[in-house]
Amino acid sequence: MAHELENIEEMLDRISEIEGENDRVSLGAIIEAVGSRSFGPLMLTVGFFMVSPLSGVPGMPTTMATMVLLIALQMIIGRDHFWLPAWLLKRSVTRKRLDKAMSWMKMPARHIDLLLKPRLAILVRSVGTYAIAVSCVTIAAGMPIMELVPFSASAAGVAVGAFGLALVARDGLVALFAYLWTGVSVVLIMRYIF
Template sequence: MTQPLQNLEQLLDRVSTVARQNERVSIEMVIESIGSRSFGPLLMLIGITLFSPLSGIPGMSFFMAAFVLLVAVQMLIGRKRFWLPHFILNRSVEHKKLQKALDWLSKPARGIDRVLKPRLTFLVQRGGSYGIAALCVVVGLCMPLMELVPFSSSAAGLALLILGLSLVAHDGLLALLATVIFGGAFSFLIIHLL
């Protein structure tokens, strides 16, 4: 049984292990390594993908939006284990590209992990986690539009990464920060589309 993740560095280490062992790394391989029972690590995975250089792959925002919506809706309805369709699970990337993105993120991950601690836990446990799932539905619905405005999907990715971290570390302050970041990205999107 996979041990629950405690921080961002552990997530990157697990994904890096999969990348070193395979020529191409599928989403299914990554999810198996981090566990499919926890909403936080899956959000972190989506956030890392959108915030990293991998977000430059055409259509990545649209694809990740579908992933966010599937996971968030399943959390809202109370599923204990997440189901994802094969078209998402089979998507893969070359291990060299993935490892380059992971290397790029490793130093910031160590710094971020130093400041994580349980705070304002009511925002990330029980009812609060449903609020986070609802926010993720909104983010997922907005992401296809973010493909039209440069860097807005990276901001949404950062917000999703922080939301995932808040669930893993039981840090409600991070959930508030992610809400502010997404609010800023949404405002930026609206200004540029009008």
């Protein structure tokens, strides 16, 4: 079994190494590569897909919102291994699109990884973890509304990815950024709609 992820670059490397079938890579294969036993890497991966060029694939934002909701709810009830339905795990993307998304994220990943370090641990352990899970449920529940607002799904992806990254890097400062980003995004989306 692969060791736990420690940063974004390692996540991207694992995803890049996946061998697909018929020039397609399934969501199940991606989850297996990053680890299905830890909330942080899964949320980081989902957030990555929501802000990458893959977010333009029809149905991808809804698929990612479903994943966020299912994973976060299972985190709240205390499951130690995440279950996702087969129809979701079978969703796939072409290798070409996946490689394009990986290239697009490599440079920012390197810079972000340099800024990460364990700090403000209370925000990423125990009760802090549950607060993050509840925030992710709220974000996922709001995704249908976000379909109406251009680029708001990407804003949600930044928040989800930041929460996942905070858990992976044990960096509470990143969790604070994610809470702030979520609040500002909600206010802007509400102003746009109303």
